[in-house]
Amino acid sequence: MITMDDIIREGHPTLREVAKEVELPLSEEDIELGKRMQEFLKNSQDPELAEKYKLRGGVGLAAPQLNISKRIIAIEIPSQSEEDTEPLLSTVMYNPKIVSHSVQQAALEEGEGCLSVDRPVPGYVIRNARITVTYHDINGEEHKIRLKNYMAIVVQHEIDHINGIMFYDHINEEHPNYAPDDVIFIQ
Ligand SMILES: O=CN(O)C[C@@H](CC1CCCC1)C(=O)N1NCCC[C@H]1C(=O)Nc1ccccn1
Numbered sequence: 409m410i411t412m413d414d415i416i417r418e419g420h421p422t423l424r425e426v427a428k429e430v431e432l433p434l435s436e437e438d439i440e441l442g443k444r445m446q447e448f449l450k451n452s453q454d455p456e457l458a459e460k461y462k463l464r465g466g467v468g469l470a471a472p473q474l475n476i477s478k479r480i481i482a483i484e485i486p487s488q489s490e491e492d493t494e495p496l497l498s499t500v501m502y503n504p505k506i507v508s509h510s511v512q513q514a515a516l517e518e519g520e521g522c523l524s525v526d527r528p529v530p531g532y533v534i535r536n537a538r539i540t541v542t543y544h545d546i547n548g549e550e551h552k553i554r555l556k557n558y559m560a561i562v563v564q565h566e567i568d569h570i571n572g573i574m575f576y577d578h579i580n581e582e583h584p585n586y587a588p589d590d591v592i593f594i595q
């Protein structure tokens with residue numbers, strides 16, 4: 409199983425590479441990798457397993473964070489309400505691509521962090537408020553989905569990773585809390 413030991417940290421050159429597209433049809437290896445990435449996220453959100461294996465809870469993971477320079481990302485966003493167990497978004501995206509996006513921008517009110525960054529980096533990470541993403545799923549099916557709010561932020565953070573971009577690249581050095589006046593702040 410994937411643990412924090414498998415996640416490379418800032419300074420490792422792979423985090424700054426533009427990752428390669430995966431070949432279709434998906435190889436057994438790439439399918440297995442996707443499954444393991446998704447399993448890591450689920451484990452990291454399970455209090456017992458996270459404690460047992462010292463996992464930092466995560467909602468997304470990109471293959472470059474495992475020192476694998478491939479365009480594969482996993483997303484596991486739990487439902488915001490307690491009762492229903494259905495996650496908001498639970499998928500592995502192969503060759504994800506933002507094909508269009510809103511002019512409107514958004515940012516997480518709390519700023520962002522990263523499992524590959526072992527330090528807090530305060531400031532607003534300004535992103536597109538809404539995006540349309542195409543990708544192939546683990547069964548090789550093609551998808552085109554529209555995302556907004558928290559889901560859009562998470563997917564953009566992961567797609568940044570496969571392009572060698574870190575969240576703090578978006579933070580205004582001089583004025584970390586700068587934000588356009590029409591930005592949407594997401595809790
Ligand atoms: O590239 C992928 N990463 O670096 C993992 C990141 C991805 C998110 C950061 C901002 C948008 C996407 C991640 O998940 N985190 N960042 C560091 C520590 C916290 C953790 C997190 O937000 N956890 C969480 C949130 C809600 C519910 C459960 N867990």
Ligand code: NI
Pocket residue numbers: 521522523524565569
């Ligand atoms: Ni990250």
